[in-house]
Structures are given as C-alpha cells and as structure tokens.
Amino acid sequence: MRNLSLLLPYLRRYRGLIALGMFIAAVSTGFSTIPPYLLGMAVDQLRGGGFQVSLLLRYSLLIVAATLADGALKFGMRQLVGRSAYFIEYDLRNDLFRQLLRLDQNFYSANHTGDLMTRATNDLSAVRQMLGPGINSIVTATLTFIIVAVLMLQIDVQLGLITLLLLPTISATFVIVGKRMRQRFRHVQDQFGRISTRAQENFSGIRTIKAYAQEEAEMHTFNAANREYQRLNLRYVLLAGLVWPLMTLLLSLTVAIVLLVGGQAVAEGRFTLGEFVRFNSYLALLTWPMIALGWTVTLIQQGSASMGRISDVLKHKPAVQSTLSAPTRPAIQGEIELRNVGVRYGETWVLHNISFQVPRGSSVAIVGSTGAGKTTLVNLLGRVLDPTEGQVCIDGVDVRDWPLDQLRSQIGFVPQDTFLFSVPLRDNVTFGRPDASQDEIDEALLVSQLINDVPQFPQGIDTLLGERGVTLSGGQKQRTAIARAVLRDPSILVLDDSMSSVDTHTAAEILKNLKRVMRDRTSIVIAQRIATVKDADRIFVLHHGEIVEQGTHAELVQHNGRYAAMYRRELLRAELEENES
Ligand SMILES: Nc1ncnc2c1ncn2[C@@H]1O[C@H](COP(=O)(O)OP(=O)(O)O)[C@@H](O)[C@H]1O
Numbered sequence: 172m173r174n175l176s177l178l179l180p181y182l183r184r185y186r187g188l189i190a191l192g193m194f195i196a197a198v199s200t201g202f203s204t205i206p207p208y209l210l211g212m213a214v215d216q217l218r219g220g221g222f223q224v225s226l227l228l229r230y231s232l233l234i235v236a237a238t239l240a241d242g243a244l245k246f247g248m249r250q251l252v253g254r255s256a257y258f259i260e261y262d263l264r265n266d267l268f269r270q271l272l273r274l275d276q277n278f279y280s281a282n283h284t285g286d287l288m289t290r291a292t293n294d295l296s297a298v299r300q301m302l303g304p305g306i307n308s309i310v311t312a313t314l315t316f317i318i319v320a321v322l323m324l325q326i327d328v329q330l331g332l333i334t335l336l337l338l339p340t341i342s343a344t345f346v347i348v349g350k351r352m353r354q355r356f357r358h359v360q361d362q363f364g365r366i367s368t369r370a371q372e373n374f375s376g377i378r379t380i381k382a383y384a385q386e387e388a389e390m391h392t393f394n395a396a397n398r399e400y401q402r403l404n405l406r407y408v409l410l411a412g413l414v415w416p417l418m419t420l421l422l423s424l425t426v427a428i429v430l431l432v433g434g435q436a437v438a439e440g441r442f443t444l445g446e447f448v449r450f451n452s453y454l455a456l457l458t459w460p461m462i463a464l465g466w467t468v469t470l471i472q473q474g475s476a477s478m479g480r481i482s483d484v485l486k487h488k489p490a491v492q493s494t495l496s497a498p499t500r501p502a503i504q505g506e507i508e509l510r511n512v513g514v515r516y517g518e519t520w521v522l523h524n525i526s527f528q529v530p531r532g533s534s535v536a537i538v539g540s541t542g543a544g545k546t547t548l549v550n551l552l553g554r555v556l557d558p559t560e561g562q563v564c565i566d567g568v569d570v571r572d573w574p575l576d577q578l579r580s581q582i583g584f585v586p587q588d589t590f591l592f593s594v595p596l597r598d599n600v601t602f603g604r605p606d607a608s609q610d611e612i613d614e615a616l617l618v619s620q621l622i623n624d625v626p627q628f629p630q631g632i633d634t635l636l637g638e639r640g641v642t643l644s645g646g647q648k649q650r651t652a653i654a655r656a657v658l659r660d661p662s663i664l665v666l667d668d669s670m671s672s673v674d675t676h677t678a679a680e681i682l683k684n685l686k687r688v689m690r691d692r693t694s695i696v697i698a699q700r701i702a703t704v705k706d707a708d709r710i711f712v713l714h715h716g717e718i719v720e721q722g723t724h725a726e727l728v729q730h731n732g733r734y735a736a737m738y739r740r741e742l743l744r745a746e747l748e749e750n751e752s
Pocket residue numbers: 280516517521539540541542543544545546547548
C-alpha cells in the first residue's frame with residue numbers, strides 16, 4: 172500500500188474525471204437493481220392469478236430499458252476512468268524518463284538496461300491496468316455491494332445477513348492468495364528484466380559473440396534464464412489458476428445455503444415467492460462484482476508491485492546533486508586547481524593526494540598506463556563523480572558550488588568511448604548546440620579534421636549514421652565526438668583518450684587546431700601516445716593514482732624518468748613499424 176501512496180499526486184491531477192466517473196458508476200448501479208425488482212413483482216402478480224400478456228410485456232420492456240441505461244452509463248464511466256489511467260501512465264512514463272536522465276553513472280552500472288526497460292514498459296502497463304480496469308471494477312463492485320446489501324436486508328434481515336457474511340469470504344480468500352501471487356509476480360518481472368538484459372547485451376555485442384564463436388554458449392545461458400522465467404511463470408499461473416475454481420466453489424456454497432434458508436422462509440410465509448426470486452436475482456447481481464473484485468485484487472497486487480519497482484527508480488537520489496543554493500556565476504574562465512584530491516571506489520583508492528594548478532588558457536596533457544586513474548581524474552571536473560577527499564576548484568570556486576548545468580555546459584568532454592546516435596551526422600555534431608550556424612559547424616569539422624571525410628559520405632553531412640545508415644570508422648567516430656565538443660565552444664575542453672583511433676599525423680593536426688581555437692581557454696588531453704601530446708604546455712605522468720612526474724616535454728625527457736622511458740619505447744615502436752612497411 173505504501174507503493175500506492177506514490178500514485179496519489181497523479182490521481183489528484185485527474186480527480187475531476189475520476190469523480191465524475193464514480194458518480195456515473197453510482198447512477199448506473201442504481202439502474203442495475205431495477206430488473207430484479209421488476210422480476211420479483213412479475214412473479215408475485217403471476218402467483219396472484221393476474222396473468223396478462225400485456226403486463227408481462229411491459230415488465231420485459233422495462234427490464235430491457237433499465238439494462239440499456241445501465242450499460243450506457245457503465246460505458247461512459249469506463250471511458251472516463253480508462254482515460255485518466257492513460258493520462259497517468261503518460262505522466263509517469265515522462266517522470267520516469269526524466270529521472271533516468273538525471274541519474275548518474277553509478278546508477279547505470281548498478282542497474283542493467285534491460286531491467287530498466289522492463290520498468291519502463293511492463294511495469295508501467297501493470298500500473299495502468301490497476302488504475303483503469305482496477306478502479307472501474309473496485310468502484311462498481313463496492314457500490315453494487317452496498318446498494319444490494321440494503322435491498323437484501325429489506326427483504327429479510329436473517330437471510331440478508333447470512334448472505335452478506337458469506338460473500339466477503341470470497342474477497343478474503345483473494346487477499347490471502349493475492350499476497351502470495353504478488354510475490355511470485357514480482358519474481359516473474361525481475362526475471363523478465365534479466366532476460367531482456369541478456370538479450371539486449373547479446374544483440375549489442377553480436378560481433379564479439381561471433382568473433383569468439385560463442386553462439387552456442389550464449390544460447391545455453393539464455394536458455395537457462397528463459398527456463399527460469401518459465402518456471403517462475405508456471406509457479407505464478409498455478410496460484411492464479413487456483414483462484415477461480417476456489418471462488419466458484421464459495422459462490423455455489425452461498426447459493427445452496429440461500430436456497431435452504433430462503434426456501435424455508437417462503438414456506439413459513441416470512442416473505443413471498445416473488446421476493447425470494449428478487450433476492451436470488453440480487454445474489455446473481457453480486458456474483459460478477461465479487462468475481463471482479465477478486466480479479467481486481469490481483470490487478471492491484473501486480474500494479475503495486477510494479478509501482479514499487481518504478482518508485483525505486485523515481486526515489487533514487489543522484490550521487491551528484493546540484494547545490495540548491497548555488498548562485499549563477501559569471502562565465503567560467505577555465506582556471507583549474509586540485510587540492511589534495513583522493514578518490515576511492517569501494518575500498519580501493521584510485522587517486523591519492525593529487526594537487527596541481529592549471530592556469531587559464533594553457534594546454535595540459537596527462538599520460539599514464541591503463542588503470543592509472545586518468546579518466547577518474549578528469550571525471551571530477553564535470554562532477555561525473557565527486558572526490559572522496561580534497562577539493563576540485565574551477566576559477567577558485569569548488570565545483571560543488573557551481574550550478575551543475577552551468578558547470579557542465581562550459582566543459583566540453585569527449586569521453587573515451589564515443590557514443591553516436593542513430594541520426595544524421597549533422598545532428599550528432601550539433602548535439603547540445605542545435606542552433607549552430609553552418610559556419611560554426613564547418614569550423615568544428617575543420618578543427619576535428621572531419622571536413623575531408625564528409626564529402627565521401629552518400630549525403631554528406633546529412634548522412635544517417637548507425638544501424639540504418641553508414642557506419643563510421645573508429646577514427647571518424649572519435650573525430651565526430653571532438654567536433655561535437657568543439658562546437659559547444661567550451662571554456663574547458665577535455666579529450667579522454669579520444670584520438671586513440673586517429674593516426675598520429677591527423678592527431679597532431681587536430682591538436683594544432685585546438686591550440687588555435689582554445690587559445691584563451693584550457694584544454695586537457697589524455698593520450699596513450701606521447702607524440703600526440705608533446706607540445707602541451709604541461710604534461711603530467713600519472714602512475715597508480717599519483718602524479719609521479721610533471722613538466723614540459725623537454726624537461727621530462729631531460730629528467731630521464733618514467734616519461735623518457737615511455738617516449739623511447741614509442742620511438743622504437745614507430746621505427747619498427749616504419750621498417751616493416
Ligand atoms: N566505477 C568504478 N568502480 C570501481 N572501480 C573503478 C570504476 N571506474 C574505474 N575504476 C578503477 O579505477 C582505476 C582507474 O580507472 P580509470 O580512471 O578508468 O583509469 P584510466 O583512465 O587511467 O585507464 C582502475 O583500476 C579501474 O578499474
């Protein structure tokens with residue numbers, strides 16, 4: 172039920188529609204009690220010897236009229252409530268998507284894409300099912316129960332009480348069985364999330380799977396997961412299938428008892444045969460609501476389990492949050508300072524005691540082997556994560572005191588693994604700057620050295636990329652990502668190993684261009700190859716999370732330490748490659 176309270180704000184938004192729906196439901200329920208009443212009257216008149224065809228015809232027509240009115244009103248009510256359910260589903264889906272966009276990388280490493288997709292699809296529709304059909308039948312059932320209860324008690328208090336005490340056992344049975352059903356349904360949904368994740372990863376990684384001839388092995392793992400899904404579903408279906416027969420049994424027991432007690436009462440003359448017929452019609456009228464109520468319990472159990480899974484996401488607090496009180500500051504100039512920064516993932520420290528200052532307008536390079544902590548270091552600038560200890564300052568202000576969107580909009584970040592959307596190349600480049608002019612785009616393409624590749628694509632810059640378009644080479648992808656970042660005209664530009672697939676000559680060209688456009692701003696380049704970064708104003712050598720050397724290229728070569736050794740190895744490799752070709 173706590174899960175459901177999260178729906179209140181959404182329900183409140185459409186309370187007008189829902190209230191109108193309920194009002195109509197009440198009127199329609201009133202109409203539905205008319206036919207039994209007419210039937211009872213007809214029977215009594217027949218017994219009184221007043222047989223007339225015209226009279227029977229009149230009763231029949233009235234019954235049809237009442238049923239028509241009831242049906243029309245119920246239709247109206249379903250429309251109203253059903254619509255609100257779709258409106259709420261729409262709102263929830265948007266809120267979920269907005270929240271998913273807000274959440275940080277830690278969340279995404281802890282939650283698989285397939286599982287999140289399940290929440291955004293299956294779980295959302297379970298919630299809608301609960302709200303639409305669920306509310307419909309709960310309202311109709313409750314109203315019918317109340318009105319019919321009064322009418323039954325009017326006929327005979329004893330028989331009425333017996334019936335009204337017996338009927339709720341059906342609902343009670345449902346509540347008990349339903350609790351188990353909800354647990355099992357949650358297991359089913361969780362497993363479905365795991366299956367989706369598995370399938371999604373297989374499709375994305377299909378090339379790797381084929382290259383390693385792992386189709387059979389993957390099929391085997393998938394089969395196991397699929398079988399588990401089947402097992403959990405069967406467990407669920409077992410309970411769900413038990414519910415209906417159980418209910419029919421309880422209902423016919425009730426009918427039998429009513430016949431026993433009521434028949435005796437008629438014989439004793441406590442009420443007429445017509446009234447007994449009326450009573451039985453009322454009982455029949457209650458049958459469907461009682462069944463519906465049971466079904467609704469299931470819908471609500473599922474809906475609330477699903478709402479729980481959705482609200483897990485909605486309530487998740489992003490690890491990095493913008494300081495609410497952060498005042499808007501003047502544009503970022505680009506001076507960076509790290510003071511005794513340390514970062515720990517779990518128990519392992521990956522950066523220790525890092526302090527350095529980068530004056531505005533300079534270019535900095537970071538070199539170091541894989542796992543040295545380079546990515547972690549630059550992630551601190553745009554607050555992809557916050558340091559465990561120490562302080563990161565931009566223009567002398569702690570990054571945590573900058574408004575998050577201002578901070579990020581001024582830092583151009585080209586990540587290690589570039590991501591391009593399946594949209595035209597142009598839209599990939601203008602991502603984040605949809606208003607960019609053609610001149611600005613051309614300039615960005617020139618800086619990133621993509622300009623000469625563009626004419627080779629079938630529709631030039633408007634060529635569609637991705638699954639239904641052309642596939643770029645690794646180097647082209649990286650240069651597109653660089654163009655994207657350059658177009659944003661950032662105060663600080665970070666290239667995280669974003670030229671690994673670009674040849675040395677082009678990489679040097681790109682850096683030369685960057686030096687020109689980033690003249691008054693700060694750029695940080697992480698690279699594997701020293702050749703690409705040796706013109707940087709300052710080079711940091713990162714090793715096991717510590718800065719072990721720093722200086723200009725000449726100084727570091729002179730120093731003859733780790734950097735000089737790396738450089739020598741690189742020269743040797745280049746020489747060998749040259750000899751080979
Ligand atoms: N999200 C994370 N959770 C736990 N450990 C991480 C995470 N990201 C990186 N690491 C670890 O931190 C170390 C530094 O990683 P990283 O900054 O990516 O290095 P580099 O970019 O120099 O290759 C590595 O040992 C890596 O395994």
